[in-house]
Amino acid sequence: MLTDLAQNTTPKVQPETLTRFGRVLLRAPADAAGLLGALASISSVGVAEERMSHLLGAALDEARISRENGQQQGKLFIDSLEAHLGMLVVTGSLTFRGRLAVSGAWVRAGLTPPERLASREDAFNEVIGDSQDPADFDSLIDSLVDPLIREDGGSSALHAMFAEMLPIMPPGARQALVRVAVGRPPELFAELGCAWLLDTNAEIRTGAVEGLADRLASGQLSAEVLARLTILRSWLTDVMLRNRLDGLVRDAMRRGIASAISEPGRKLHRIVASLVDGSGAQSMAATVQTGSSRSVAVVLLKQGFGVKDAYVLPCASATEQRAIMARITDEIETFDISSKYMAQAIGLALAEGLEADLAPVSGLVDVVQSCGLAGLRPLPSSVEAILELADP
Numbered sequence: 001m002l003t004d005l006a007q008n009t010t011p012k013v014q015p016e017t018l019t020r021f022g023r024v025l026l027r028a029p030a031d032a033a034g035l036l037g038a039l040a041s042i043s044s045v046g047v048a049e050e051r052m053s054h055l056l057g058a059a060l061d062e063a064r065i066s067r068e069n070g071q072q073q074g075k076l077f078i079d080s081l082e083a084h085l086g087m088l089v090v091t092g093s094l095t096f097r098g099r100l101a102v103s104g105a106w107v108r109a110g111l112t113p114p115e116r117l118a119s120r121e122d123a124f125n126e127v128i129g130d131s132q133d134p135a136d137f138d139s140l141i142d143s144l145v146d147p148l149i150r151e152d153g154g155s156s157a158l159h160a161m162f163a164e165m166l167p168i169m170p171p172g173a174r175q176a177l178v179r180v181a182v183g184r185p186p187e188l189f190a191e192l193g194c195a196w197l198l199d200t201n202a203e204i205r206t207g208a209v210e211g212l213a214d215r216l217a218s219g220q221l222s223a224e225v226l227a228r229l230t231i232l233r234s235w236l237t238d239v240m241l242r243n244r245l246d247g248l249v250r251d252a253m254r255r256g257i258a259s260a261i262s263e264p265g266r267k268l269h270r271i272v273a274s275l276v277d278g279s280g281a282q283s284m285a286a287t288v289q290t291g292s293s294r295s296v297a298v299v300l301l302k303q304g305f306g307v308k309d310a311y312v313l314p315c316a317s318a319t320e321q322r323a324i325m326a327r328i329t330d331e332i333e334t335f336d337i338s339s340k341y342m343a344q345a346i347g348l349a350l351a352e353g354l355e356a357d358l359a360p361v362s363g364l365v366d367v368v369q370s371c372g373l374a375g376l377r378p379l380p381s382s383v384e385a386i387l388e389l390a391d392p
Contacts, residue, residue: 001025001055022058026066029077032059033084039105040088040098053101053108060109068305069279082114089116099168106167107160112200113167118174156311158188159195159362166204175203175210182211183218190215190225195362197232197245209244216252226252227374228365234377237354266290266372270325271342272334280304284342285328287321288312288370294321297367298328299346306353307346310363312370339371347379354378 001021025032039052060081066074085102088094094102099117106113162181166174182193193215196208212229215221229249236242252258271286280303288295294317300309315321328334346368350360368376 018054018058019062021055022060022062025055025059026062026073026077029080032056032077032081035059036081036084036102037088037093039101040085040094042098042101043095045097045101049097049101053105056102057105057108060105060111064109064111068302078111082116085114086116096168100164103167104164107163113164115167117167118170119168156363158192162192166201171203174201175207178204178207179210179214182208183214183220185220187222187225190220190222191228194225194228194232194365197229197236197241198359198362200359202238205238205241209241209248213244213248216248216255221252221257223257226257228369231365231368231374231376235350235354235360237357237359268339268371271337271339272325272329273337273341273345274332274334276303281308282345283328283332283334284337284345285325285334286339286342286371287325290370294318295370296321296324296328297370299342299364299367301345301349304352304356306349306351306356306358307360307364310361310367312363312366339373342371343373343376344379346373347376350376351378351380 001024025035035052035056039049039056042049042052060078063074063077067078068074094117096119099119103113103117162178166178169177178193178196182189182196190212193208193212196204199205199208212221212225215225226249229245233242233245233249236245267289269287269289271284273285274283276282282301284299284301286297288297294315296313296315298309298311298313299307302308313324315324346364350364353360368374
């Protein structure tokens with residue numbers, strides 16, 4: 001499989017090949033375990049190692065889809081790989097680079113990396129130096145993010161990078177690094193902090209709110225970030241975190257930060273939704289114009305999981321915006337909906353996800369702000385409540 005991947009490097013062929021091989025590995029868990037073992041023990045990262053990580057990620061992605069559709073095969077596959085990973089940890093077979101590569105495979109598959117990937121404090125300190133000094137973490141962050149920033153990577157690119165790295169860090173170092181990162185002056189680190197408030201890991205959430213508090217204390221919390229926080233706070237199931245965030249928002253408002261917020265003129269030219277498919281999934285897309293800026297906001301909802309995906313695609317022109325929407329409506333059957341329907345559907349999905357202890361994806365904040373849904377809150381999803389929405 002790895003040989004075939006090396007030969008098929010064209011942008012169109014390789015994803016198709018990865019998907020096909022992922023399905024093959026899903027039916028061969030022993031081979032997948034062997035691949036995991038090989039990846040976990042790597043001492044360097046090159047093209048071959050990246051192919052191994054992507055191949056494992058493809059298999060995990062197929063397993064995740066299978067599990068989400070209620071099939072035992074996917075669940076058993078993921079469980080068996082996590083059990084094998086536990087054995088590799090016990091036998092000391094994981095290298096630092098191996099941990100990072102394995103974490104990346106889980107993240108690319110849309111799965112939370114197992115906590116057992118976290119390095120021991122002593123092993124982690126051997127790699128980065130025996131220090132918890134914020135200045136040292138600042139230097140570490142510089143070395144990680146500077147290449148991304150030079151490539152015009154935004155907060156989503158940073159979030160993806162940290163998503164692979166943070167799971168292999170000890171909990172204490174994880175929280176400290178997140179706090180230092182969020183407190184850094186560039187605005188994109190504040191946006192990163194907002195995304196981390198929704199993370200499933202408690203240390204990351206705590207580090208994020210501490211970093212945002214540091215920004216407020218140093219006068220670097222902007223009105224735009226405050227607006228995001230007021231939206232986010234009702235989505236948090238962690239009561240202690242929500243209370244801390246409420247205190248931060250109140251303090252910011254007392255300092256007059258909110259007065260700087262101005263609501264831009266916004267037009268939602270068209271909103272469409274797909275029919276709910278057999279797996280309980282529904283997609284929605286909206287063409288948005290804010291002043292002279294245009295974008296397409298996309299949301300994926302799924303029964304039992306809440307808001308599965310959400311993102312905003314910036315458009316250079318009205319022509320590009322129409323082309324993106326045309327591609328969406330060509331690929332799936334859609335019908336036009338109102339902004340009220342969109343808000344209610346997202347609100348119901350948001351509540352369903354929170355009830356299942358599933359945090360909404362961080363991109364939902366971008367969609368909410370882009371579409372002017374600042375009042376969006378989780379809505380009760382009982383049959384009676386849904387009927388009330390349909391016929392108030």
